[in-house]
Amino acid sequence: MEGLDDIVEEFLVESHENLDQLDQDLVALEQDPRSRERLSSIFRTIHTIKGTSGFLAFNRLEEVAHVGENLLSRLRDGALDLTPHRTDALLQMVDCVRALLTAIEASGGEGGVDVARTVASLSAALDDAPPAAAPPAPAPTARTAAKRTRRAPARKAVTPRAVTPGAVTPEALAPEAPDTPAAVPPAVPGPAPEVRPEPADAGRRGVADSTIRVDVDLLDALMLLVGELVLTRNQIVQYVGRQTDQDLVRASQRLNLIASELQEGVMKTRMQPIDHIWSKLPRVVRDLGLQCGKSVRLEMEGRETELDKTLLEAVKDPLTHLVRNSVDHGVESPAERLAAGKPAEGVLTLRARHESGQVVVEVADDGAGIDPARIGAKAVERGLLTADALSRLSPADVLQLVFLPGFSTAAAVTNVSGRGVGMDVVKTNIESIGGTIEVESVAGRGTCTRLRIPLTLAIVPALTIECAGDRYAIPQISLQELVALDAEKAAAAVEEVGGASVYRLRGELLPLVRLADVLGLPSDRHDGHVVIAVLRSEGRRFGLVVDRVINTEEIVVKALGGQMKAIGLYSGATVLGDGAVALILDVQALARRALRPETAERQESRAARTTTTTAAAAERQRMLLAAIGGGRRVAIPLDTVTRLEQVRSETVERVGSREVVQYRGAILPIVRLDRHLGAFGGEDREVLEVIVYAHHGRSVAIVVEEILDIVDGEASARSDIDDLGLLGSAVIGDRVTELLDVRAAILAADPVFYSSPPGAALPGAPTGGRSPAVDLDGVPASFLEV
Amino acid sequence: MSTPTAPAPPRTSQLATFWLDGDLYGVEVEHVQEVLRSQSITRVPLAPPAVAGLINLRGQVVTAIELRERLGRPARPEGTEAVVIVVRLHGEAVSLLVDSIADVVDVDMRDFEAPPDTLDGSARELIRGAYKLAGQLLLALDVNRAVGA
Numbered sequence: 001m002e003g004l005d006d007i008v009e010e011f012l013v014e015s016h017e018n019l020d021q022l023d024q025d026l027v028a029l030e031q032d033p034r035s036r037e038r039l040s041s042i043f044r045t046i047h048t049i050k051g052t053s054g055f056l057a058f059n060r061l062e063e064v065a066h067v068g069e070n071l072l073s074r075l076r077d078g079a080l081d082l083t084p085h086r087t088d089a090l091l092q093m094v095d096c097v098r099a100l101l102t103a104i105e106a107s108g109g110e111g112g113v114d115v116a117r118t119v120a121s122l123s124a125a126l127d128d129a130p131p132a133a134a135p136p137a138p139a140p141t142a143r144t145a146a147k148r149t150r151r152a153p154a155r156k157a158v159t160p161r162a163v164t165p166g167a168v169t170p171e172a173l174a175p176e177a178p179d180t181p182a183a184v185p186p187a188v189p190g191p192a193p194e195v196r197p198e199p200a201d202a203g204r205r206g207v208a209d210s211t212i213r214v215d216v217d218l219l220d221a222l223m224l225l226v227g228e229l230v231l232t233r234n235q236i237v238q239y240v241g242r243q244t245d246q247d248l249v250r251a252s253q254r255l256n257l258i259a260s261e262l263q264e265g266v267m268k269t270r271m272q273p274i275d276h277i278w279s280k281l282p283r284v285v286r287d288l289g290l291q292c293g294k295s296v297r298l299e300m301e302g303r304e305t306e307l308d309k310t311l312l313e314a315v316k317d318p319l320t321h322l323v324r325n326s327v328d329h330g331v332e333s334p335a336e337r338l339a340a341g342k343p344a345e346g347v348l349t350l351r352a353r354h355e356s357g358q359v360v361v362e363v364a365d366d367g368a369g370i371d372p373a374r375i376g377a378k379a380v381e382r383g384l385l386t387a388d389a390l391s392r393l394s395p396a397d398v399l400q401l402v403f404l405p406g407f408s409t410a411a412a413v414t415n416v417s418g419r420g421v422g423m424d425v426v427k428t429n430i431e432s433i434g435g436t437i438e439v440e441s442v443a444g445r446g447t448c449t450r451l452r453i454p455l456t457l458a459i460v461p462a463l464t465i466e467c468a469g470d471r472y473a474i475p476q477i478s479l480q481e482l483v484a485l486d487a488e489k490a491a492a493a494v495e496e497v498g499g500a501s502v503y504r505l506r507g508e509l510l511p512l513v514r515l516a517d518v519l520g521l522p523s524d525r526h527d528g529h530v531v532i533a534v535l536r537s538e539g540r541r542f543g544l545v546v547d548r549v550i551n552t553e554e555i556v557v558k559a560l561g562g563q564m565k566a567i568g569l570y571s572g573a574t575v576l577g578d579g580a581v582a583l584i585l586d587v588q589a590l591a592r593r594a595l596r597p598e599t600a601e602r603q604e605s606r607a608a609r610t611t612t613t614t615a616a617a618a619e620r621q622r623m624l625l626a627a628i629g630g631g632r633r634v635a636i637p638l639d640t641v642t643r644l645e646q647v648r649s650e651t652v653e654r655v656g657s658r659e660v661v662q663y664r665g666a667i668l669p670i671v672r673l674d675r676h677l678g679a680f681g682g683e684d685r686e687v688l689e690v691i692v693y694a695h696h697g698r699s700v701a702i703v704v705e706e707i708l709d710i711v712d713g714e715a716s717a718r719s720d721i722d723d724l725g726l727l728g729s730a731v732i733g734d735r736v737t738e739l740l741d742v743r744a745a746i747l748a749a750d751p752v753f754y755s756s757p758p759g760a761a762l763p764g765a766p767t768g769g770r771s772p773a774v775d776l777d778g779v780p781a782s783f784l785e786v
Numbered sequence: 787m788s789t790p791t792a793p794a795p796p797r798t799s800q801l802a803t804f805w806l807d808g809d810l811y812g813v814e815v816e817h818v819q820e821v822l823r824s825q826s827i828t829r830v831p832l833a834p835p836a837v838a839g840l841i842n843l844r845g846q847v848v849t850a851i852e853l854r855e856r857l858g859r860p861a862r863p864e865g866t867e868a869v870v871i872v873v874r875l876h877g878e879a880v881s882l883l884v885d886s887i888a889d890v891v892d893v894d895m896r897d898f899e900a901p902p903d904t905l906d907g908s909a910r911e912l913i914r915g916a917y918k919l920a921g922q923l924l925l926a927l928d929v930n931r932a933v934g935a
Contacts, residue, residue, distance in 0.1 A: 228845050567830070
């Protein structure tokens with residue numbers, strides 16, 4: 001039904017259903033002509049059709065419905081009695097309406113369906129005219145006349161214009177209905193309604209036949225049943241896995257497939273395009289724009305993206321709020337925009353797309369953007385956090401403060417937004433459906449709020465793990481990879497930094513959270529092995545240390561009782577394949593509980609930060625402490641470090657006078673910091689500790705003797721020793737530490753590092769790349785590539 | 787089960803009774819869905835102490851409340867297994883762990899009295915009152931409060 005927009009389609013489906021009901025009602029009414037209830041129901045149906053058709057500018061349909069409505073209202077009020085010929089007229093009206101609907105469905109317009117005859121008989125019925133007057137043979141002249149009269153009132157059936165001179169208003173009974181198209185004399189017969197059965201292409205079903213309305217409760221019940229089926233399937237598959245009977249194995253494989261397909265199918269029945277909630281937003285933007293004196297254009301990308309109806313409903317209000325916020329606070333007034341060199345018209349873009357089992361919805365404007373400094377100042381002023389805590393946040397983290405309760409930066413409270421409620425409610429709502437929200441902004445360029453929403457709530461793929469003898473499920477949506485370390489490796493790779501455990505995951509420091517500690521239980525892993533699930537929450541990565549990884553399975557999420565909601569560590573429970581109950585860990589709550597904001601690392605913003613904060617700009621900075629030999633210690637701003645790596649010294653090769661090492665298929669120039677800074681203590685070791693720095697697709701490796709610690713450096717204690725390759729020195733941790741001039745060190749390794757075009761020599765900055773994760777027994781390989 | 791002989795408006799109700807630490811308790815029969823024995827219970831770390839854990843009731847996950855803990859009684863002796871009474875409140879199933887199940891008893895409002903003064907604080911909140919049965923006191927449990935752990 002291309003060409004029909006949603007509203008018309010909905011109208012058609014609804015009307016077809018109502019008409020079927022109407023047929024029944026009318027026939028039943030003949031048996032019991034006094035039933036006010038039935039008459040009211042019929043009246044409402046016709047009234048609805050009239051109203052909607054008027055709104056959609058189907059004028060003939062409106063006209064028929066209007067005359068019918070008049071008749072029905074009299075019948076309902078008892079002013080007229082239902083006689084067989086009145087019933088006939090009403091049934092004729094139903095047929096005529098149906099013919100019109102068919103024409104609309106087929107062509108988008110009312111086509112050649114003639115309504116004059118129906119209108120005439122309805123009017124006649126209204127006038128108590130004898131039934132004999134209704135159906136004489138149609139004369140050709142009468143037909144043209146009828147057509148003309150039909151057109152005239154069809155323009156606007158309700159205006160008195162329809163009462164043409166000379167036509168005596170015949171209904172003495174109906175002073176309250178002067179708008180009856182009296183221009184149609186009762187006696188003028190129309191041609192038979194041209195119910196032309198449209199050359200319906202075989203096989204294509206009409207709107208009403210191709211869709212069926214289903215109670216959402218029924219779908220929910222089906223979904224529950226499918227959930228149970230999936231559980232039983234899991235159980236059977238697990239059991240059959242231990243059997244050798246080939247027939248049984250085959251049958252279970254078929255069951256496996258069919259259950260998956262059924263699950264997918266039932267899930268699809270609940271899917272709706274996001275356009276359902278977007279379609280109301282253009283109006284919101286327009287009205288709000290006018291109200292605020294701004295001109296805003298709304299663009300939508302990916303409006304056909306589908307998600308679960310329940311989730312769609314849950315996202316509706318937060319999304320509307322974000323859009324209003326963007327128009328009210330994001331987009332500037334036309335004058336300001338012109339002054340800033342932007343077009344006067346602001347653009348608000350809604351984007352939706354599927355991304356690894358999630359739906360990502362973005363609300364982006366090209367407005368003034370959010371100034372982190374202003375947000376920070378406001379948050380401190382409101383007492384939401386201390387200035388000290390603020391100083392330790394990265395700019396990207398500062399932006400997320402807008403989601404704190406009681407936060408609002410609008411200079412003036414408008415009636416649109418700015419009351420300080422809202423963003424926190426938006427966040428709460430999104431999180432309640434297992435989604436996440438984050439905001440990005442570039443001052444002067446605009447703001448983008450990004451929602452990540454699960455596709456469906458009912459059945460989710462999850463990793464089951466064991467901790468302290470109990471099993472728990474972790475939704476795969478938050479899982480990035482798994483790392484298994486044997487005792488020897490774990491002892492070397494898991495380090496304590498300032499009392500917190502970290503693991504160097506391919507050089508990047510990953511804060512570790514021990515699940516047993518969080519749960520307050522004794523871990524039953526005593527062999528020194530460490531199993532880490534690398535999880536991502538709100539842009540931060542952390543490693544959850546568990547006792548064992550069990551399996552991946554599709555789990556059916558069951559709500560927890562109220563007594564356990566307050567714990568805020570579980571998002572639900574599920575029944576596992578063997579019938580045991582397992583708790584589902586709420587990864588976001590876990591991250592919030594276990595990670596202090598300053599230990600978090602923001603993967604996304606890292607690349608951006610390294611380019612902007614090369615020099616020691618911030619007052620307090622996180623520093624990487626490294627020994628370079630001869631008892632000297634060097635501090636390197638952590639922002640500039642892309643990753644930490646260990647390189648075997650025999651892999652170091654020489655190219656001309658320079659040392660290089662092959663690293664991930666690229667050639668990495670090396671600078672040895674001891675030689676660069678003139679320290680001599682480094683005897684040749686087998687393994688070199690390397691700090692990798694990447695910028696625009698080029699990387700260099702800085703070799704140090706040992707990575708010592710990560711500290712908060714204080715720039716105040718700095719003294720300017722003008723030495724080669726150093727910015728100065730500072731007292732860090734009671735020891736004088738030299739501050740490395742990173743730029744100089746890099747140029748020593750690669751003189752053209754900053755000048756050559758990105759990606760020219762060394763492809764693949766390792767920041768975004770994920771190398772294959774450690775393989776783990778019992779976990780499918782596909783799973784590891786999360 | 788004998789019907790009371792009182793001619794007055796029959797202000798009787800039925801209570802499902804159970805034993806807990808030597809006392810007889812009752813809950814309204816209409817709340818009780820079923821009684822189960824020997825269920826494996828998944829513990830919930832960091833949950834309030836009265837939450838014994840979660841039970842798989844034919845695919846539904848049901849919270850189990852340890853009534854001994856809730857009523858401030860000592861823990862059930864080692865080696866004795868709890869009986870699970872599944873109650874349905876506001877459409878949701880919750881289960882109570884008790885020592886053993888007893889009869890369904892018809893009780894008369896005329897035998898009803900406010901909770902005995904000897905009951906201490908936490909338990910007092912959860913007991914609606916006591917029915918004076920022949921030779922035994924039956925404590926009527928306020929189920930709604932009991933599960934609001």
